[in-house]
Amino acid sequence: MTYFGEGSTANGQWHEAMNFAGIHTLPIVFVLENNGFAYSTPNELEFAVDPVERAATYGFPGVLVDGNDVEAVFEASRIAAERAREGRGPALIECRTMRMHGHGAHDDMSYVPEALKQEWADRDPIERYAERLVAEHGFSADEVESIRADVKTYVDECAQKALASPMPDPAEATAGVFADDVTPLGDGHAPWSHWVAQGAERRAA
């Protein structure tokens, strides 16, 4: 599974990757996070046809989901991943969502209309799923709050650890440009073998 923003779909490399994946029926799930803006550039200045429509022209399915609906995203991912594991090739999932902060810390998002920000704030995926866990999946409000507190504690701990970590030694700035040896991520026996190994294990389990 590989994730990218809708901004990248305007770049030629995106086309090259989709085309290559289609030609070789590669086991890839392309996850497109369309958050409405490439930095400040809105969708209508990014493409004339929604990128999910292009999937068919590369020979594989594209599906549009509400990116702020946890179960919709999960279900689309599950189907696409199964399809890939079965050797039926790639799929493109477009998740419609919104970036709720600037492109960077410097960016006040002045280009996003207030009404649009509010519309998406009301569709917060975490809040929506917290409500759904209680309404449809038998969780108590306390359990949901407990999960929320655990996650917050974990994130805070990670942030504290990062802040407490020493800055790198300036003497290391020129180290590591070249590798001295190779530790492969996969098992190295065939193209895309890592996937085959992983898929085989998952099927066995």
Add this chain to the structure above:
Amino acid sequence: MAEMTYLEAISDGLREEMRRDETVFCLGEDIGAFGGAFKVTDGFIDEFGADRVLDTPLAENAIIGTAVGAAVEGLRPVCEMQFADFIACGFDQLVNVAAKLHYRQGTAAPMVVRLPSGGGFSGGPFHSQNPEAWFLQSPGLKVVAPATADDAKGLLAAAIRDPNPVCYLEHKGLYRYVKGEVPEGEHLVDLGKARIAREGDELTVIAYGSAVHLALDAAETLGESIEVVDLRSLCPLDTEAILASARKTGKVLVAHEATQSCGVGAEVAALVAAEAFEDLDAPVRRLTAPDVPIPFSPPLEQAVLPQLDDMKEACDELLRY
């Protein structure tokens, strides 16, 4: 040993590595049944199959990007750019992804990009370039440029076994023009080691690729004591060999077919000026193409690319300095 052309030596090196290591595979345009535009992979598909001699669409970023993915997974991809010029279309994956991967996250990308380069055949501005300086400005890429059949095989094998992305510049003008004895079977030439192609005391010509042959021919014709250093690797650069020869002769000409500004010649000249200034008897000179695209018209191309007479003149000027 067997006598081979430079082209046959490239094929032989690639074939040997593919036989030795099943993780080595090739990908590029028209390299399969067609055997490549220059026939480097002629017959490979019959021996190794279509999965290891992978024909790609005309999509250089996809070629390089696929190679990066395969390399980090444990394979040893060898990409063929049909012409070195076409790397411009795959530049992002090469200089921004492959080159920086180890520095950014400690992941090695052992891959080779074969780059048929050089002019002299009226290929025009899109099929004749010597783009090595692009890669030398991109930390994380190794760059080699063999001049002989022996080195064409040995440097390719070493590049394939190197844990880093290596740009392998193969000069098209040398493909069938250069022949030589090449070791059969396994043959490796270390990256980063220059070769003294000819010994001499009066002048050093530092060259690589096609310019090595111009320098050797000029030295023979002039009958002077000219030392010719064949760099073989442009990154890593064999600074010791360069400085040793500069100190020995006191006069240095750097020669290459690539354009002049900010090229290898500039780098070598700066190195010699900084480290061997006291040993110099003359300013360091360069013989290169001027800063123009390679023209299509034969007389214009000949005027742009360094010729034997240009080399003789440049050597003669420095010898008489």
